[in-house]
Amino acid sequence: MVHKCRQEPSLVDHEMSVLTGSEPRRGGASFPRVSTFKVHQERIEIATRGRGLTDVSRKVQEIVEASGIATGVCTVFIQHTSASLVIQENAAPSVRRDMETWIERIAPEDPNAYEHDDEGPDDMPGHLRATITKTSEVVPVTKGRLALGTWQAIYLWEHRRTPHTRTLIVHVQGV
Amino acid sequence: MVHKCRQEPSLVDHEMSVLTGSEPRRGGASFPRVSTFKVHQERIEIATRGRGLTDVSRKVQEIVEASGIATGVCTVFIQHTSASLVIQENAAPSVRRDMETWIERIAPEDPNAYEHDDEGPDDMPGHLRATITKTSEVVPVTKGRLALGTWQAIYLWEHRRTPHTRTLIVHVQGV
Amino acid sequence: MVHKCRQEPSLVDHEMSVLTGSEPRRGGASFPRVSTFKVHQERIEIATRGRGLTDVSRKVQEIVEASGIATGVCTVFIQHTSASLVIQENAAPSVRRDMETWIERIAPEDPNAYEHDDEGPDDMPGHLRATITKTSEVVPVTKGRLALGTWQAIYLWEHRRTPHTRTLIVHVQGV
Numbered sequence: 001m002v003h004k005c006r007q008e009p010s011l012v013d014h015e016m017s018v019l020t021g022s023e024p025r026r027g028g029a030s031f032p033r034v035s036t037f038k039v040h041q042e043r044i045e046i047a048t049r050g051r052g053l054t055d056v057s058r059k060v061q062e063i064v065e066a067s068g069i070a071t072g073v074c075t076v077f078i079q080h081t082s083a084s085l086v087i088q089e090n091a092a093p094s095v096r097r098d099m100e101t102w103i104e105r106i107a108p109e110d111p112n113a114y115e116h117d118d119e120g121p122d123d124m125p126g127h128l129r130a131t132i133t134k135t136s137e138v139v140p141v142t143k144g145r146l147a148l149g150t151w152q153a154i155y156l157w158e159h160r161r162t163p164h165t166r167t168l169i170v171h172v173q174g175v
Numbered sequence: 176m177v178h179k180c181r182q183e184p185s186l187v188d189h190e191m192s193v194l195t196g197s198e199p200r201r202g203g204a205s206f207p208r209v210s211t212f213k214v215h216q217e218r219i220e221i222a223t224r225g226r227g228l229t230d231v232s233r234k235v236q237e238i239v240e241a242s243g244i245a246t247g248v249c250t251v252f253i254q255h256t257s258a259s260l261v262i263q264e265n266a267a268p269s270v271r272r273d274m275e276t277w278i279e280r281i282a283p284e285d286p287n288a289y290e291h292d293d294e295g296p297d298d299m300p301g302h303l304r305a306t307i308t309k310t311s312e313v314v315p316v317t318k319g320r321l322a323l324g325t326w327q328a329i330y331l332w333e334h335r336r337t338p339h340t341r342t343l344i345v346h347v348q349g350v
Numbered sequence: 351m352v353h354k355c356r357q358e359p360s361l362v363d364h365e366m367s368v369l370t371g372s373e374p375r376r377g378g379a380s381f382p383r384v385s386t387f388k389v390h391q392e393r394i395e396i397a398t399r400g401r402g403l404t405d406v407s408r409k410v411q412e413i414v415e416a417s418g419i420a421t422g423v424c425t426v427f428i429q430h431t432s433a434s435l436v437i438q439e440n441a442a443p444s445v446r447r448d449m450e451t452w453i454e455r456i457a458p459e460d461p462n463a464y465e466h467d468d469e470g471p472d473d474m475p476g477h478l479r480a481t482i483t484k485t486s487e488v489v490p491v492t493k494g495r496l497a498l499g500t501w502q503a504i505y506l507w508e509h510r511r512t513p514h515t516r517t518l519i520v521h522v523q524g525v
Contacts, residue, residue, distance in 0.1 A: 088480070099481060140519045173247070250490060256501055
């Protein structure tokens with residue numbers, strides 16, 4: 001479902017190597033302990049084909065790796081209101097098909113249901129579908145990797161019928 | 176929809192200016208590099224008029240500016256279970272009206288639908304509406320500003336019929 | 351609803367005690383100002399009895415206390431796609447019963463409704479229920495405690511019929 005995915009240059013990359021005092025060692029010797037607190041933020045663009053779920057886990061993991069952060073949190077934020085984020089099953093494609101079918105039932109595309117239709121009949125249900133899913137997902141980072149469960153992937157959920165370019169901000173903070 | 180909005184004094188404001196070593200410069204000179212890691216937390220109260228969406232983006236942006244943080248993450252947290260947060264379209268008011276109409280259909284105020292009615296018939300649907308929207312929204316900070324998309328605003332969604340005073344905790348962390 | 355809850359050893363616990371310069375005092379004296387930035391991450395396992403809400407607030411609060419962090423943010427992340435997180439009312443049990451009844455209506459267990467049924471008829475509705483609730487909850491930390499409102503608790507929401515062991519990552523970051 002990802003057709004092209006252009007990764008822009010890192011927006012910000014801060015490191016603070018901090019001399020945190022000395023650690024006592026057996027025998028009376030000591031050596032300085034250094035921790036590095038890091039802040040890393042990138043913006044990426046994802047081209048969607050129209051309605052559907054696009055797995056962005058690998059792209060986000062690449063940013064986590066670029067950050068050099070071993071332990072921290074990764075925030076993925078989508079700058080749109082008719083596309084959203086969700087963490088769901090990465091294995092059976094039937095799960096994603098059922099998600100689409102179900103959300104069409106809950107927040108249907110129905111020309112008579114909504115007042116707002118300036119941008120077409122698929123726009124307002126897109127806002128509703130984004131409302132009950134996520135604008136940001138926050139995932140811990142453990143040993144340099146997103147701490148996703150075995151069956152989890154981070155999806156960008158396009159709710160509009162036509163292809164769109166969607167912007168995500170990925171922010172990683174930790175040590 | 177915001178009638179009054181009292182901002183309490185900053186609860187906490189930490190700065191750590193850290194000498195992170197020296198940066199080599201052409202010609203052999205070097206100068207010290209200093210990064211400042213900051214933690215800033217405020218509590219604000221928002222008075223609502225009863226059911227509806229209140230745009231709190233400007234208040235949150237003011238707190239981000241007060242923090243002095245250029246790159247980081249801002250967490251907005253609501254301390255209630257019958258009011259919630261959502262990031263949605265900031266332009267057409269018809270979007271907000273459709274959101275209200277739709278959520279009334281999905282989690283209706285119906286005296287026969289729920290066991291829990293101690294606090295009135297609008298309370299339990301309020302809990303359900305909060306359940307499928309957000310208790311916290313996490314927004315990256317870029318160049319000292321919330322990295323919201325052009326059409327995004329952060330809304331406090333009051334689900335009770337009567338006016339309430341709602342407390343938000345805004346926490347900003349970064350450099 | 352919690353039957354056993356095994357807490358594993360802390361995965362990571364970083365401290366950076368930072369000499370942040372000296373603070374001027376009246377009379378011309380000064381003393382060094384030290385801030386400590388901390389990162390603390392633990393993994394916990396929660397045994398569920400099958401469908402229902404398990405209050406995990408106390409376990410998460412214990413981890414916040416173990417971190418020694420006074421001001422920061424706590425991220426709770428669930429590594430599953432048919433169980434989820436939600437912050438809701440901690441008082442009336444009728445609220446939780448109404449939540450279960452309502453979500454069964456919105457995303458019903460119905461053998462004819464879904465294509466995906468490899469893992470039984472309760473699996474796909476579980477994915478849908480997780481989709482509209484949360485995979486992570488982010489709660490500010492204030493004065494060493496989760497900044498939950500008076501009536502708020504953090505719940506693990508098991509959506510499968512049978513008992514499961516669910517893994518949460520709790521990450522606390524701050525000063």
